[in-house]
Amino acid sequence: MLGLLPKKVFKVYISGTITDQTYTKFLKDLNKTQFIPSTPLAVVINSPGGSAVHSDLIYKRIRAYASINKVQVFTFAEDFAASGGYYIMCSGDYLYASSTLSLIGSIGAVSAIPNIKDFATKYGIERRYFSTNPLDFFATTDPLQDYNAEKSKKISSVLKEVNEEFKKIILANRKDKLTVGEDKRNDVIFNGDVFLANKALEYGLIDSIGRCDDVIKEKFPDAKIVDLSREKLFTRLTNAFKLY
Numbered sequence: 001m002l003g004l005l006p007k008k009v010f011k012v013y014i015s016g017t018i019t020d021q022t023y024t025k026f027l028k029d030l031n032k033t034q035f036i037p038s039t040p041l042a043v044v045i046n047s048p049g050g051s052a053v054h055s056d057l058i059y060k061r062i063r064a065y066a067s068i069n070k071v072q073v074f075t076f077a078e079d080f081a082a083s084g085g086y087y088i089m090c091s092g093d094y095l096y097a098s099s100t101l102s103l104i105g106s107i108g109a110v111s112a113i114p115n116i117k118d119f120a121t122k123y124g125i126e127r128r129y130f131s132t133n134p135l136d137f138f139a140t141t142d143p144l145q146d147y148n149a150e151k152s153k154k155i156s157s158v159l160k161e162v163n164e165e166f167k168k169i170i171l172a173n174r175k176d177k178l179t180v181g182e183d184k185r186n187d188v189i190f191n192g193d194v195f196l197a198n199k200a201l202e203y204g205l206i207d208s209i210g211r212c213d214d215v216i217k218e219k220f221p222d223a224k225i226v227d228l229s230r231e232k233l234f235t236r237l238t239n240a241f242k243l244y
Contacts, residue, residue, distance in 0.1 A: 006071075006223050009216050011042045013229040014058065018050030018084045023057050029228040030065065040220070041065060043075045043092065044212050049083025049106060052162050059169065062091035076212045082106035082194050086205075087166060090173045095206040096215060097197035104200040107170065108163050108192035163190075178204040 012029045014022060033039060043062060049055070066073045075092030077085070078099075083106040089095055097104060119125075167190055171178075180188045180203050189203055200206045208215075216225055 005220055006039055008036065008226050009040045009042055009220055009223045010036075011044065011212060011216075011225050011227050011229070013044045013046070013227075014085075014088060015046040015078075016050075018047055018055050018058070018088075020051065020054055022047075022050070023054040025229075026058050027061065030061065032228050033065070038069050038071060040071045040216075040223075041073045042212050042216055042225070043073065043088070044078060044098075045075060045081045045085050045089050046078035047082070047085035047088070048080045049085050049087075052084060052087075052166075055084030055087040056165075056169075058088050059091045062088070066091075066093070074212070074215065076210075076215075077102045077104050077197075077206070079103065080194075083108070087169060089206075090169055094208070096212075097200060097206050097209045098211050100197045100209060102197045102200075102209075103194045104197065104205055105189065105194045106192055107166060107190050174204060177207070180204070 010033055012026065014026060016022065033041075041062070062073055065071075072093045073091060074094050074096065075081075075089045076096045076098050077089060079101075080103050081089040081097075082103060086105055086107065089104075178185070178189070189205065195203065195205065197206065197209050201209065210218075213225060216223065
């Protein structure tokens with residue numbers, strides 16, 4: 001920023017399970033910045049995770065914003081920045097937990113698939129699935145089909161690939177700050193565990209603990225914090241009377 005302190009700092013919220021709608025809302029909020037360049041960005045995250053794809057898209061869009069505008073990004077974990085939430089958090093140049101009670105991490109990939117074959121059999125429900133590949137992903141995750149070692153191996157293989165991409169993002173952004181040795185990372189921080197803020201700070205998963213507005217005011221005392229996620233009063237009123 002050429003040594004000049006900004007007049008504004010943009011703030012955007014990402015909350016709840018991360019889906020395509022989360023990404024759409026985020027883009028809508030971020031598009032409000034297009035005519036005001038060179039403004040730092042604060043991203044407040046309160047999410048247990050969700051879609052790996054949309055977590056990655058949000059992450060890349062934040063990094064693109066920082067690169068194009070040549071500004072710093074500050075990310076903050078509120079209650080949760082877990083799994084995809086932490087993935088997005090790593091888009092920041094500086095990572096903060098809003099409270100010592102914030103939960104951070106869950107670095108891994110998970111897939112929960114119910115098995116309702118017995119229920120379907122009891123009520124005469126028959127699933128007919130046709131595919132050129134009996135081990136395609138959709139067939140493998142069909143809740144009406146039996147599981148076997150081969151299917152479990154297929155699912156585990158996909159999850160492992162997703163997890164490796166997650167680890168690459170973290171190492172690209174936090175490698176020099178992680179305090180856990182390479183030989184122990186898989187057992188300590190890349191094992192799906194979540195950590196309270198002080199432990200996350202100890203491991204180098206975050207840089208400090210502090211609320212968004214407090215941190216921004218300390219770094220940029222004269223800057224106005226502009227909440228991009230806050231809808232205007234007129235918009236809120238019209239949305240309240242929408243017909244469905």
